[in-house]
Amino acid sequence: MKNNFNTVHYLIALLKAYGINNIVSSPGMQNSFFNATVQDDTDFRCFSIIDERSAAYVATGLAFEENKPVVVACTGATAARNYMSALTEAYYRKIPIVAITFFNPTSNKFNLAPQYTDRSVSQNDIKYISIELPLISTPEDVIKCNTFVNAALTQAFYQNKPVHINCPADLNFENLRQDLPKDYWKTDYYTEDFEDVCKELENKDFAIFIGSHNKFSDEEERAISDFAESWNIPVFCDHTSQYHGKNKIHTSHAFYMVRNLAQKPKLIIDIGNISGDYTYGAIFKDAEVWRVSIDGSYLGRSSRPLTKIFAITEKMFFSKLINKQYNNSNYYTKIKNSIEKIKYPELPLSTAYVCQSLAKYIPNNSSLHLAILNSLRNMNFFNLHSSISVNCNVGGFGIDGAVSTLVGQSVANPNKKCFGVIGDLAFFYDMNALGIRHIRNNLRIIVINNNKGMEFRIGKELENILHDDIDILIAAGGHNKGGAKGWAEACGFEYLCANTKENFNNQINAFCNENFSKPVLFEIFTNTKDEQDAINSICDFNKNKIEETLIKSYKAIIR
Numbered sequence: 001m002k003n004n005f006n007t008v009h010y011l012i013a014l015l016k017a018y019g020i021n022n023i024v025s026s027p028g029m030q031n032s033f034f035n036a037t038v039q040d041d042t043d044f045r046c047f048s049i050i051d052e053r054s055a056a057y058v059a060t061g062l063a064f065e066e067n068k069p070v071v072v073a074c075t076g077a078t079a080a081r082n083y084m085s086a087l088t089e090a091y092y093r094k095i096p097i098v099a100i101t102f103f104n105p106t107s108n109k110f111n112l113a114p115q116y117t118d119r120s121v122s123q124n125d126i127k128y129i130s131i132e133l134p135l136i137s138t139p140e141d142v143i144k145c146n147t148f149v150n151a152a153l154t155q156a157f158y159q160n161k162p163v164h165i166n167c168p169a170d171l172n173f174e175n176l177r178q179d180l181p182k183d184y185w186k187t188d189y190y191t192e193d194f195e196d197v198c199k200e201l202e203n204k205d206f207a208i209f210i211g212s213h214n215k216f217s218d219e220e221e222r223a224i225s226d227f228a229e230s231w232n233i234p235v236f237c238d239h240t241s242q243y244h245g246k247n248k249i250h251t252s253h254a255f256y257m258v259r260n261l262a263q264k265p266k267l268i269i270d271i272g273n274i275s276g277d278y279t280y281g282a283i284f285k286d287a288e289v290w291r292v293s294i295d296g297s298y299l300g301r302s303s304r305p306l307t308k309i310f311a312i313t314e315k316m317f318f319s320k321l322i323n324k325q326y327n328n329s330n331y332y333t334k335i336k337n338s339i340e341k342i343k344y345p346e347l348p349l350s351t352a353y354v355c356q357s358l359a360k361y362i363p364n365n366s367s368l369h370l371a372i373l374n375s376l377r378n379m380n381f382f383n384l385h386s387s388i389s390v391n392c393n394v395g396g397f398g399i400d401g402a403v404s405t406l407v408g409q410s411v412a413n414p415n416k417k418c419f420g421v422i423g424d425l426a427f428f429y430d431m432n433a434l435g436i437r438h439i440r441n442n443l444r445i446i447v448i449n450n451n452k453g454m455e456f457r458i459g460k461e462l463e464n465i466l467h468d469d470i471d472i473l474i475a476a477g478g479h480n481k482g483g484a485k486g487w488a489e490a491c492g493f494e495y496l497c498a499n500t501k502e503n504f505n506n507q508i509n510a511f512c513n514e515n516f517s518k519p520v521l522f523e524i525f526t527n528t529k530d531e532q533d534a535i536n537s538i539c540d541f542n543k544n545k546i547e548e549t550l551i552k553s554y555k556a557i558i559r
Helices: 007-017 032-039 052-066 079-093 139-159 195-201 218-231 251-257 280-284 314-320 331-340 351-361 374-379 402-412 424-429 431-435 460-473 485-490 501-505 508-513 528-541 546-558
Strands: 022-025 045-048 070-074 097-103 129-132 163-168 188-190 206-210 235-237 248-250 267-271 288-292 306-310 367-370 389-391 418-423 443-449 494-498 520-525
Touching: 007 032, 007 139, 007 163, 022 032, 022 052, 032 045, 052 070, 052 079, 052 097, 070 079, 079 097, 097 139, 129 139, 139 163, 139 188, 139 306, 206 218, 206 280, 218 235, 218 314, 235 251, 248 251, 248 331, 251 280, 251 331, 351 374, 351 418, 351 443, 351 501, 351 508, 351 528, 367 374, 367 402, 374 418, 402 418, 402 424, 402 431, 402 443, 418 424, 424 431, 424 443, 431 485, 443 508, 485 494, 485 520, 508 520
Parallel strands: 022 045, 022 070, 070 097, 097 163, 129 163, 188 306, 206 235, 206 267, 235 248, 267 288, 288 306, 367 389, 367 418, 418 443, 443 520, 494 520
Antiparallel strands: none
């Protein structure tokens, strides 16, 4: 029989994979496909309880006695409302109940459908996580379903927490009696005794990936560095990773070298938080992912299978898994030489050129804040000295706050030069921060003024269709035509400006290294064509197109 797997099939397959076999179910139509499937499967032990309130308490008693998760399942309408008392009990006692509610996917709160109840919100103290599964129609839906179910079941199975799964019903009973799908993954969870996973790394092209990260201690960085060296693997990261140890390769550089399937890592050990370098999606494309995070939360990247979570410190993980006996694949050596040969052509005055020059002149032991997207992306093409710490607001990832965050860093470190690279829209959005009385002469701001949000003019998907019409609303061109001079001087800043490469080159060293008595704002005026030519020169020079770098990698991340 042909397999036509639906969401319920994947949910049941993962329950089996985790060994969650006790099911307390109430009668109903929306959960009928689920009930019909599990009642015929000898791997499950099923109990029929008509009253949902009682069913949930029966599940609580079962879970307590057997010390493992129990499923409680019901139909639509008000059935799930009756779970609340028992789930409250389970929440405060950390009893692992997997509450699965089913709904008609054609119903919503706007169509007066019978038996519809809104489950998008619920009390905080009845579950630790609540997910709604997609109705499967594409391969991307399969990935999302796997990810969501694993996120819930790891909490129930490994941390003894009640969870809620809202599942779309499938009433196509022609697909009922068939084998379950095989294209799922189960996430293993480790808090101790994980050293045996070393065997899975032998002769494998794998890598470490570090997203944005708080500053490492010397011991933490040494553990990562020694691990990477012992396995001869790369550490992929951008400037916001704060990593300055061995085998470091910028994700923006790695993107060009791992385009070919043979050079992509087969496994990635992932640490850190959100990365603002969208090119990392290409690096993750074919990889299995292990996640190291002390809180044990289920957080993957780029929709890749998260097959292991290590709920331990990064220092402990990397220290214990240093390679002492296994063969390695020399993955770092394979790609290092090619990456080190990357050179960029002569660039016009642009964000990329400013970042290239700043990387050359910024003094050691400085702090650098980058506004999101264009400023961050361009600085990631260039190396900085290991003593320079880099920050970027990639958590909320919004236009607001770059100047204010930089000011906060500068007042926290009055004896350290604090630099910022910020586009004009982000600067003028947040310029009130320049007027506060705490600012000192250690603050150095570069404002790249191209009179618009240049981020929206460098991707060809929009540019090829709308051209200058992008500036009307999307890129918000034409604002603040007078520039920042008046505002900067009114706030007591030394003001510098440049609109040619020669003028910029004559001032960048002084901006970075002279001792000014005031804080300094350096405004560089660029234009759309030069910005586009610069980023395309970098990408085309390395045999890649800008839309592949920005658009396809971005889609891989959010898919």
